[in-house]
Every structure is written in C-alpha cells, then in structure tokens.
Amino acid sequence: MNPYGPSVTRLIDEFEALPGIGRKSAERLANYILTSSRNEALGLAEAIRAVKDAVRACGECHNLTEKPVCDICSDERRDHQVICVVEQPKDMNALEASGAFPGVYHVLQGRIAPLEGIGPEQLTIEALLRRIRQGGVRELVMATNPTLEGDGTALYISNLLANDPVRITRLARGIASGSVLEFANKEMLADALKGRQSF
Amino acid sequence: MSTEKTPALVIRQADFSNTSRVVTFMTREFGKVACVAKGAKRLKSPFDAALDLLTHCGIVFIHKTSGALDILTEASFVHRFKPYAGELNCLYAGYYIAELLDSLTEPHDPHYRLFDESVPLLTRLEETPNWRRVVLRFELLILEETGQLPSFDACALCGRLLEDSPPAATVFIRSGFICPTCLPDATAEDGVSRPVSAGTAHILRVFSEDSNTWQDLPVTSAQAKEVRALMNLLIAQTLGKRPRMHGYLRD
Ligand SMILES: [Zn+2]
Ligand SMILES: [Zn+2]
Numbered sequence: 309m310n311p312y313g314p315s316v317t318r319l320i321d322e323f324e325a326l327p328g329i330g331r332k333s334a335e336r337l338a339n340y341i342l343t344s345s346r347n348e349a350l351g352l353a354e355a356i357r358a359v360k361d362a363v364r365a366c367g368e369c370h371n372l373t374e375k376p377v378c379d380i381c382s383d384e385r386r387d388h389q390v391i392c393v394v395e396q397p398k399d400m401n402a403l404e405a406s407g408a409f410p411g412v413y414h415v416l417q418g419r420i421a422p423l424e425g426i427g428p429e430q431l432t433i434e435a436l437l438r439r440i441r442q443g444g445v446r447e448l449v450m451a452t453n454p455t456l457e458g459d460g461t462a463l464y465i466s467n468l469l470a471n472d473p474v475r476i477t478r479l480a481r482g483i484a485s486g487s488v489l490e491f492a493n494k495e496m497l498a499d500a501l502k503g504r505q506s507f
Numbered sequence: 508m509s510t511e512k513t514p515a516l517v518i519r520q521a522d523f524s525n526t527s528r529v530v531t532f533m534t535r536e537f538g539k540v541a542c543v544a545k546g547a548k549r550l551k552s553p554f555d556a557a558l559d560l561l562t563h564c565g566i567v568f569i570h571k572t573s574g575a576l577d578i579l580t581e582a583s584f585v586h587r588f589k590p591y592a593g594e595l596n597c598l599y600a601g602y603y604i605a606e607l608l609d610s611l612t613e614p615h616d617p618h619y620r621l622f623d624e625s626v627p628l629l630t631r632l633e634e635t636p637n638w639r640r641v642v643l644r645f646e647l648l649i650l651e652e653t654g655q656l657p658s659f660d661a662c663a664l665c666g667r668l669l670e671d672s673p674p675a676a677t678v679f680i681r682s683g684f685i686c687p688t689c690l691p692d693a694t695a696e697d698g699v700s701r702p703v704s705a706g707t708a709h710i711l712r713v714f715s716e717d718s719n720t721w722q723d724l725p726v727t728s729a730q731a732k733e734v735r736a737l738m739n740l741l742i743a744q745t746l747g748k749r750p751r752m753h754g755y756l757r758d
Contacts, residue, residue: 327525
C-alpha cells in the first residue's frame with residue numbers, strides 16, 4: 309500500500325533516480341522538501357532549471373560551460389597547440405586538479421562502446437578532427453580511460469589521423485605512486501617497464 | 508544460496524549505482540552468470556583490474572537461487588585482452604565474440620568446450636591481424652555448442668554424406684546443405700536458400716570440424732567474401748536480429 313499521494317510519490321521517484329540514492333534516502337529527501345519553506349524548496353527547483361538553461365557544451369572543446377567558449381579555451385596563457393582528449397568533463401576536472409597540464413582539452417562525451425550501441429558518430433570526434441585540420445595543433449594527448457573501450461576509442465581516433473601531421477601520445481600507465489611493487493599485477497608491471505623514463 | 512568458484516571471461520558490464528556495476532561473465536563451470544560487483548568503480552576496488560571487458564579472470568560469486576542477481580565476492584585477474592596492435596577489427600572481433608556469447612547462451616547453462624576454445628581464439632586476435640578466420644571459427648563453434656549448427660557434411664534431409672561427391676550447390680540458412688535428390692522436398696522450415704561454391708562449402712566444413720586444420724586452410728578473398736555474406740545471414744537468422752558488431756567488422 310502506498311502511504312503517499314501521487315505528487316509525493318513522484319518526488320520520491322525523481323530522487324530515487326539520482327545516483328547513489330536508494331528508496332529510504334529518497335523518502336528522507338522528500339520529507340525534507342515537504343517540511344521546508346516554500347522559498348527554500350522552490351530555490352532548489354529554480355537552481356536545477358537555471359543549470360539546465362545556462363550550461364552547454366563549449367564551442368571549442370565540448371566541456372560544460374556557461375559561456376560560448378569555456379575559460380580554459382579562452383585562456384591565452386595555455387598552450388593551444390597541445391590538446392588532451394578525455395571521455396568526460398569529470399576526467400578533464402581530474403587532470404586540471406593535478407595542475408600538470410598546460411594545454412587545452414577535447415571532451416569526447418563518452419567512449420566508443422558498440423555493445424551498448426554507442427558508435428563514433430555519437431561522440432564529438434568530427435569536431436575534434438575539424439579542430440586539428442584547422443591547423444596549429446602540434447600534439448594530441450590521448451587520455452581516454454585505460455580500459456578496452458577507452459583504448460579502442462583512442463585507437464579509432466589515431467587511425468583517422470594517421471596521415472595528419474600531428475603527434476599522437478597517450479598517458480603513461482603502470483604502478484600507482486605510493487603503492488608497492490609486490491602488489492602490482494603483472495599487467496601494471498609490464499606497462500611500467502614499457503613506459504620507463506630516464507632519471 | 509551457494510558460493511561458487513570458476514574461471515570466467517567478462518562479456519558485458521553496466522553501471523548499477525555510482526559505485527557498483529553489473530558484470531556478465533561467461534564462466535567455464537556455470538555458463539553465463541550476471542553478478543553485482545559492489546564497489547567495482549572505486550579506485551581501490553576489491554576486484555583488482557579484473558572486470559574490464561573480455562578480461563580472463565578467476566571469480567568467486569554467491570549464487571542466489573531466488574532469481575536475484577548473483578553477488579561477486581572475488582575476482583582475480585588472469586589476462587587482459589589486448590587486440591593485435593593498431594588493428595581495430597581485432598578489437599571489434601573480440602567485442603563480437605562477447606556479443607555472441609551473451610546473446611546465444613542461456614544463464615547458468617555451462618558449455619565447457621565453448622569456454623575452453625573461446626580463450627585461445629581471443630589470444631589469436633592478439634597475435635595475428637587475421638580476424639576473419641577467428642570470427643568464422645568462433646561463429647561455427649558457438650552454433651554447434653548451442654545446437655544450431657547447420658549440416659555442412661551431410662544432406663540435412665537424407666543424411667547422405669557429401670564429403671566425396673561434389674557438394675550441393677545450395678545451402679539452406681538454418682538446415683545446411685540439401686542434396687540434389689532431396690532439393691524438391693526442402694521447405695520454409697529449412698530457411699532461405701543460397702547458392703554456394705564448392706570451395707566455400709569446403710571451408711565451412713573444415714572450419715566446423717573438431718580439429719586445427721582450419722588454421723592453415725587457404726582461403727581466397729572471393730571465398731572469404733562469400734563465407735562472410737552467408738555467415739552474417741545465418742547469425743542474424745539465428746539471433747532473430749542483426750548483431751551490433753556486424754556493422755563494425757569491415758575491411
Ligand atoms: Zn572549451
Ligand atoms: Zn538428401
């Protein structure tokens with residue numbers, strides 16, 4: 309038996325659809341909304357609406373932004389000749405947090421996952437090719453996830469660019485800093501040996 | 508409820524929540540098994556790097572008899588699939604193997620030979636760029652293991668061996684070859700008919716034999732084309748739809 313009316317049930321369902329929210333938490337959130345003031349509650353609704361109206365893909369790199377071109381792409385101090393290719397905005401944010409990359413980005417908005425029905429045409433690969441073929445790009449750093457599909461997406465893109473005068477690199481992989489060799493699997497150790505650098 | 512242990516191949520994954528995933532395995536001992544892998548998306552996941560697509564691993568899971576999803580408790584990495592360098596078709600052939608394992612088998616219905624032969628076929632996609640051979644061998648293997656392989660060495664209706672006589676010029680997509688004598692008796696049940704050359708008939712026969720002869724059998728590009736057209740049709744008929752990867756596997 310459903311103890312709630314249709315509008316409360318709908319609100320609980322909406323909360324439950326959010327990542328990391330189960331039925332219990334969804335009910336708790338709905339109760340909070342029910343007991344909060346009208347202004348507080350509508351403030352949340354308005355914030356959601358504003359985000360959906362204002363945020364869009366950057367015209368250059370397809371990162372999420374509230375401007376036609378995002379802050380990174382419009383930053384003259386960054387090296388626009390080096391583009392780092394990532395799957396999602398969250399991957400870009402992680403790389404930005406490292407403070408180690410002086411170039412610009414390109415967000416693919418996913419990876420090629422044929423078994424899930426996601427093909428290259430659903431990503432921003434065409435736009436990436438246009439960016440490169442406009443000229444002035446020296447290096448493409450592939451930073452797709454080190455999974456079969458992430459690597460496959462990077463391979464697909466580098467095959468398309470086989471005859472373009474752009475250097476294609478990918479992130480090093482291997483042993484995580486702060487871990488111990490003993491517990492690294494053979495795959496990580498093989499990658500780390502392959503990617504070794506001079507001191 | 509029971510705890511089970513088995514070698515496995517990862518054939519599908521989907522996000523379940525923001526930390527967990529549902530991973531479908533083709534296991535050696537239990538056939539296809541779908542498990543919830545709790546915490547699989549965390550950096551310090553309890554499952555090593557063992558849950559990537561087509562990874563060969565050893566798993567321990569709790570089988571729920573209630574019809575709920577099984578629970579993955581351990582996964583240890585044996586080998587990560589690394590398609591032949593620079594060859595996208597070898598990657599796509601690997602995906603295709605995963606797609607057919609998932610769509611042509613039933614949950615908890617073990618096929619030991621299918622598992623045991625899939626692993627070295629994936630290895631061949633790492634070692635040679637010749638994905639066509641691997642794909643054909645795998646298609647015939649899974650059709651045979653699931654009882655859906657057409658008859659390639661004897662007439663599907665009278666059982667007369669076609670080995671020594673020139674093979675029937677017609678293959679039926681479902682039943683297989685039908686000898687000239689029986690041809691008038693073929694029905695819609697036998698599937699659509701397609702003309703086939705003697706060379707291609709021989710290739711189908713050798714690739715579906717339980718031996719390694721297929722590895723070195725010469726195949727001309729015209730035969731490869733003919734075989735591919737037939738197999739694409741046969742697989743689509745068997746599945747009841749065109750598999751996703753048929754659109755990707757191209758020259
Ligand atoms: Zn941008
Ligand atoms: Zn006959």
